[in-house]
Amino acid sequence: xxxxxxxxxxxxxxxxxxxxxxxxxxxxxxxxxxxxxxxxxxxxxxxxxxxxxxxxxxxxxxxxxxxxxxxxxxxxxxxxxxxxxxxxxxxxxxxxxxxxxxxxxxxxxxxxxxxxxxxxxxxxxxxxxxxxxxxxxxxxxxxxxxxxxxxxxxxxxxxxxxxxxxxxxxxxxxxxxxxxxxxxxxxxxxxxxxxxxxxxxxxxxxxxxxxxxxxxxxxxxxxxxxxxxxxxxxxxxxxxxxxxxxxxxxxxxxxxxxxxxxxx
Amino acid sequence: xxxxxxxxxxxxxxxxxxxxxxxxxxxxxxxxxxxxxxxxxxxxxxxxxxxxxxxxxxxxxxxxxxxxxxxxxxxxxxxxxxxxxxxxxxxxxxxxxxxxxxxxxxxxxxxxxxxxxxxxxxxxxxxxxxxxxxxxxxxxxxxxxxxxxxxxxxxxxxxxxxxxxxxxxxxxxxxxxxxxxxxxxxxxxxxxxxxxxxxxxxxxxxxxxxxxxxxxxxxxxxxxxxxxxxxxxxxxxxxxxxxxxxxxxxxxxxxxxxxxxxxxxxxxxxxxxxxxxxxxxxxxxxxxxxxxxxxxxxxxxxxxxxxxxxxxxxxxxxxxxxxxxxxxxxxxxxxxxxxxxxxxxx
Numbered sequence: 001x002x003x004x005x006x007x008x009x010x011x012x013x014x015x016x017x018x019x020x021x022x023x024x025x026x027x028x029x030x031x032x033x034x035x036x037x038x039x040x041x042x043x044x045x046x047x048x049x050x051x052x053x054x055x056x057x058x059x060x061x062x063x064x065x066x067x068x069x070x071x072x073x074x075x076x077x078x079x080x081x082x083x084x085x086x087x088x089x090x091x092x093x094x095x096x097x098x099x100x101x102x103x104x105x106x107x108x109x110x111x112x113x114x115x116x117x118x119x120x121x122x123x124x125x126x127x128x129x130x131x132x133x134x135x136x137x138x139x140x141x142x143x144x145x146x147x148x149x150x151x152x153x154x155x156x157x158x159x160x161x162x163x164x165x166x167x168x169x170x171x172x173x174x175x176x177x178x179x180x181x182x183x184x185x186x187x188x189x190x191x192x193x194x195x196x197x198x199x200x201x202x203x204x205x206x207x208x209x210x211x212x213x214x215x216x217x218x219x220x221x222x223x224x225x226x227x228x229x230x231x232x233x234x235x236x237x238x239x240x241x242x243x244x245x246x247x248x249x250x251x252x253x254x255x256x257x258x259x260x261x262x263x264x
Numbered sequence: 265x266x267x268x269x270x271x272x273x274x275x276x277x278x279x280x281x282x283x284x285x286x287x288x289x290x291x292x293x294x295x296x297x298x299x300x301x302x303x304x305x306x307x308x309x310x311x312x313x314x315x316x317x318x319x320x321x322x323x324x325x326x327x328x329x330x331x332x333x334x335x336x337x338x339x340x341x342x343x344x345x346x347x348x349x350x351x352x353x354x355x356x357x358x359x360x361x362x363x364x365x366x367x368x369x370x371x372x373x374x375x376x377x378x379x380x381x382x383x384x385x386x387x388x389x390x391x392x393x394x395x396x397x398x399x400x401x402x403x404x405x406x407x408x409x410x411x412x413x414x415x416x417x418x419x420x421x422x423x424x425x426x427x428x429x430x431x432x433x434x435x436x437x438x439x440x441x442x443x444x445x446x447x448x449x450x451x452x453x454x455x456x457x458x459x460x461x462x463x464x465x466x467x468x469x470x471x472x473x474x475x476x477x478x479x480x481x482x483x484x485x486x487x488x489x490x491x492x493x494x495x496x497x498x499x500x501x502x503x504x505x506x507x508x509x510x511x512x513x514x515x516x517x518x519x520x521x522x523x524x525x526x527x528x529x530x531x532x533x534x535x536x537x538x539x540x541x542x543x544x545x546x547x548x549x550x551x552x553x554x555x556x557x558x559x560x561x562x563x564x565x566x567x568x569x570x571x572x573x574x575x576x577x578x579x580x581x582x583x584x585x586x587x588x589x590x591x592x593x594x595x596x597x598x599x600x601x602x603x604x605x606x607x608x609x610x
Contacts, residue, residue: 131313132393133439141397142410142438151398153388153518185390186381189519244520 026111032210035104036074036117038095039260040067040220047222049097057227060234062165062175067097067222068148069159070138071105072127073120073195078112079205092123094138094148095220104215113207117216118197121253122158125182125193153242155180158192159253161222165234175234177225179250181243190243192250196257204262215263224256225249297321298378301455303463303493307378309392309450316447319430324448326426327441329610332416333396334406341399341445342610344371348603350535351375351452357546361405368510370546372531373539375602378450381498385528385544388518392449393442414441454534454602462596463493471596478593485580486533486590488571495533495597501569502526504562504579505543512545525566537598551594555587 040047042054047064055061071093074086086107093105105119123139138144139156148157159179166173183191198218200206206214226232230248240246295318300307314320327333329342339361345351351374353360358367369385383389389398399405400413417423417436424434431440461469471479482490491497500515507526515524528544542548548557562572562579572579582590602608 129390131310132391132442133313135438140438141394142414142441146410149397151389151394151401152384154390154394184519187519187524188521242517242520 026113026209028110028112030111030210031108032111032208033213034076034107034109034114034206034208034216035213036071036107036119036216036218037104038071038218038220038257039103040095040097040222043221043223047097054223056223056234057231058167058233058235060165060167062163062167062234064097064161064163064222066160066162069095069121070123070148070156071095071119071121073124074105074107075118076107076109076112076114077116077118078114082112084109084112088127092127092138094144109208111209113205115201115205116197116199117259118195121194121196121250121257122180122192123156123182125191128155128182129185150178150180150242154185155182155243159225159246159249161225165238167233167235168238169235171238175238177232177240177246177249179240179243179246179253181246190247192243192246194250194254196254198257198259200259200262203259204264206262207264212264217260217263219258219260221256221258225253228252228255295321298450299453301453301460301464303460304376304379304455305493307450308381309378309446311378311450314393314443314446314450316451317430319426320444321447321451323426323430324444324446325608327445328448330417332420333400333408333413335408335412339406341374341396344399344405345374347605347608347610348538349373350454350538350602352539354538354540357541361402361407367402367404368512369544370541373535374449374452375454375535376494376532377452379494379498382529386515386518387500387529392446395449396442396445410438414438417441448608452602452608454599456601457534457599458596459593460493460599472592474589474592475596476593478589478591479596481582481586481590482533482593485582489530489569490533496530498530500524500527500529502528502565502567503558504565504568504572505547505557506561506563507565508545508547510545514544523567527567533594534597535599535602536594538603551591552587555582555590558582559587 042052045052045054047067049067050063050065053061053063072091073088074091076084078084086109090108094102096102127134127139135141135145141149145156148160149155150157157178157180161177163175164173165175168175179192181190181192183189183193200216206216208214229251232249232252237245240249297316298311329340331337331340333340344353344361346354348354353371356370358369361367372385377383377392380392383392383395384398389395397410400408400410414436423436427436427440428434430444458469461467462471483492489497489499489501513525515527516522536542536551540549542554548554558580559582560579562568564573564578
């Protein structure tokens with residue numbers, strides 16, 4: 001029996017090493033599709049706008065009516081440590097919970113097996129100060145960005161979560177958490193830009209080939225934006241509409257995204 | 265190229281034209297784009313990404329006076345920035361917007377903005393191209409949305425053709441819309457005051473003795489902040505106004521740095537005769553009230569500018585005679601031609 005087991009083990013090892021040998025070669029000169037999916041959840045539940053009831057770290061129950069955020073400046077690192085930076089102009093995405101068509105950031109990257117992904121939650125300071133002609137697509141202030149832009153203090157809103165909570169006494173129980181702030185044009189201003197880097201090896205590396213499409217599935221837990229470093233209470237702070245008050249939320253949300261699995 | 269040579273060509277062409285047509289039409293004045301007055305420094309506006317053209321400028325002018333930019337189609341930029349008041353909201357301490365809603369700030373002149381490094385009393389906007397988004401979407405001002413404004417323009421009978429004329433495409437984009445408004449605003453240059461004529465040695469313009477003495481006083485006592493020739497250094501300072509009920513914290517609202525609390529952008533001193541009331545909330549109604557403020561009313565509020573608390577006295581001591589001279593000089597900064605410049609009119 002023992003012998004049999006060891007043979008079995010040996011042969012599996014052999015087989016798997018064979019398999020490894022036969023993995024398709026990647027051609028770094030060929031571009032392939034890779035999507036990064038942002039699946040918004042609240043703790044253990046899928047996020048349901050308007051209807052779902054959740055409890056924050058402060059013990060307050062709440063509903064979410066709107067959830068939108070920018071992700072940009074994607075970079076992928078492969079097994080050899082080579083970093084691929086997605087060209088800037090193709091690297092801005094606005095994830096809007098109410099519109100499923102926006103939940104995946106569609107990238108085109110060289111074939112390869114990637115061990116980590118990183119991106120900016122928000123709109124980097126360079127783009128935030130660029131000529132208006134460079135602000136197209138999801139950055140168009142008369143288009144997708146119309147409600148993701150502070151006009152009185154020029155700059156994009158990075159993260160917007162609106163909702164209601166019975167713990168808020170006034171204003172119909174409404175809360176609005178709008179986080180932005182890229183550091184300012186000339187004089188220093190609060191900077192809430194966060195770069196998020198996720199390891200992809202533990203839960204399945206994406207093997208990107210031109211012949212197929214690959215999806216990195218991320219979980220975005222909004223409860224973590226409300227707790228972690230600072231426990232946010234809606235009763236204490238219902239409105240965040242400028243950069244400095246948003247800093248605790250930004251510090252929290254650096255840890256709200258995790259890699260769940262990869263569909264190869 | 266030599267001016268005479270140009271004239272020759274123009275006459276020559278006009279001659280041919282007249283011969284062919286056998287009529288003697290007056291040639292329309294050619295469009296002159298943005299020109300830097302010789303006594304001004306280089307502008308800071310990025311003309312390299314937005315060259316002023318005749319069609320772009322005229323489109324911008326039409327948009328500036330367009331009421332479709334507001335939610336109920338009643339208010340244009342020109343409603344609060346009135347040309348005969350040097351593009352301010354004459355007679356209003358704080359601006360009245362849509363549905364008669366009141367703001368908390370006085371509308372500044374649309375004047376020499378190509379030299380401004382930031383916009384609004386708190387400098388919250390760093391690029392003139394992004395300025396228009398603020399009043400359009402402000403609930404108290406025009407209360408519209410940018411997508412709506414562009415859609416209204418797209419479905420109007422005239423605008424698609426005007427955008428095509430200016431930009432070669434009927435597409436009404438955010439960029440084309442905002443850049444046209446910038447072209448118009450950048451062209452709102454006021455540089456024909458008596459002061460400018462003296463500086464440029466035009467004709468036999470000279471200052472009177474009072475004006476000359478006033479200029480020296482302004483240079484000494486006001487000039488660190490209100491710097492010639494634009495009469496602002498574009499910085500943010502607290503000039504000692506008492507903190508009002510509104511408790512407007514000025515630049516602090518933008519930077520959230522406590523050292524910026526109660527600082528506001530130093531405004532120009534040009535065209536003061538037409539831009540009353542004064543200060544960010546329009547609290548001072550006359551120039552003599554302004555001078556009284558500097559001599560006796562300066563309050564020691566947080567971040568009061570060091571220039572206004574020298575030798576342990578608050579404010580700027582001025583005698584009655586000095587005030588008269590300062591006023592005489594300030595009056596040389598009024599440029600009436602700016603108010604009636606046809607190119608800038610509705």
